[in-house]
Amino acid sequence: MLIRRAPDIRYSEVTPKALYMRRREFMQAAAVAAAGAAAALSPAGSRHVHAQNGRTKLPNVRKSQFSTTEKLNSYEDITSYNNYYEFGTDKDDPERNAHRLVTRPWTIRVEGLVKTPATYDIDTLIKPYAFEERIYRLRCVEAWSMVIPWIGFPLADVIKRLEPLPSARFIQFTTLADAKQMLGIRVPVLDWPYVEGLRMDEAMHPLAILAVGLYGEVLPNQNGAPIRLVVPWKYGFKSIKSIVRIRFTDTMPRTSWPVANAREYGFYSNVNPTVDHPRWSQATERRLGEFFRRKTVMFNGYGDQVAHLYSGMDLRRYY
Numbered sequence: 001m002l003i004r005r006a007p008d009i010r011y012s013e014v015t016p017k018a019l020y021m022r023r024r025e026f027m028q029a030a031a032v033a034a035a036g037a038a039a040a041l042s043p044a045g046s047r048h049v050h051a052q053n054g055r056t057k058l059p060n061v062r063k064s065q066f067s068t069t070e071k072l073n074s075y076e077d078i079t080s081y082n083n084y085y086e087f088g089t090d091k092d093d094p095e096r097n098a099h100r101l102v103t104r105p106w107t108i109r110v111e112g113l114v115k116t117p118a119t120y121d122i123d124t125l126i127k128p129y130a131f132e133e134r135i136y137r138l139r140c141v142e143a144w145s146m147v148i149p150w151i152g153f154p155l156a157d158v159i160k161r162l163e164p165l166p167s168a169r170f171i172q173f174t175t176l177a178d179a180k181q182m183l184g185i186r187v188p189v190l191d192w193p194y195v196e197g198l199r200m201d202e203a204m205h206p207l208a209i210l211a212v213g214l215y216g217e218v219l220p221n222q223n224g225a226p227i228r229l230v231v232p233w234k235y236g237f238k239s240i241k242s243i244v245r246i247r248f249t250d251t252m253p254r255t256s257w258p259v260a261n262a263r264e265y266g267f268y269s270n271v272n273p274t275v276d277h278p279r280w281s282q283a284t285e286r287r288l289g290e291f292f293r294r295k296t297v298m299f300n301g302y303g304d305q306v307a308h309l310y311s312g313m314d315l316r317r318y319y
């Protein structure tokens, strides 16, 4: 087994289609879209306060006991070094291209094994929840990490209100896939739309949140506006962006990375320094803004809170 110790590894190196569908095709798609698409910005909901810099503050955000006290990454790092393949596969593509995403009006379809399948307007859906700041570590499977001050509320609170049926054992999330707004989906790097999923007990864990902001402000589009999942003990790719659909199921749902490459990515994708990716080590990571690599910690450091979810499971098999 070849273990690579490159500073950052890109998914696109391990996704077969991506090996030949890369930068050039993306640039062509971008040119075509630029000719036709109208740019639009997102008017924010009534709880939002517009600042002069064009960004929007979120008022009344309370602190959380679940926050780490580690040094935050800068706003600049968090919003310019992104994975959001719908907007391109380079780290700076999302910042450059995600302004095309229109985040209001925005609806979320709730379906599957749930008492009342329905389509919700996002502002109606999030209205009951108090905003909390959750400072979490995000550890990408590419072996870099950041500390991000998210703003959101527990996913569990939303699930309880949606009333899944007792037969629901998993939850699946889907990202918008609109080629007019998302230039990257003209390139078949992944089987669009992006989908992710959790087992129901994982989804109900108090650390799992839906985020609508960061650094005291409305979520930038490149970070998954208007609403994205954050699951801090799992590799970053589980934290799906710009959610348009939530589906409750009784069987393990399709999720994008195992579909792209089942040998290299599993459903669980818990941060685990002892289980290497087939092509590189997961033992260490580079914290953005730091020079020396750090040791990666089991469950990204959230083991005391989440290890019980996996007791009795062979984590080499269920990676």
Ligand SMILES: Nc1nc2c(c(=O)[nH]1)N[C@H]1C(S)=C(S)[C@@H](COP(=O)(O)O)O[C@H]1N2
Pocket (backbone or CB within 6 Å): 078, 081, 082, 083, 084, 085, 086, 138, 139, 140, 141, 175, 194, 222, 223, 224, 235, 236, 237, 238, 239, 240, 241, 242
């Ligand atoms: N829809 C969608 N969600 C996504 C991705 C993506 O390409 N598309 N990338 C994932 C990956 S690999 C990571 S590491 C995180 C990055 O989140 P951030 O850019 O806000 O740091 O988003 C995840 N969510």
Ligand SMILES: [Mo]
Pocket (backbone or CB within 6 Å): 083, 139, 140, 141, 142, 235, 236, 237
């Ligand atoms: Mo990632």
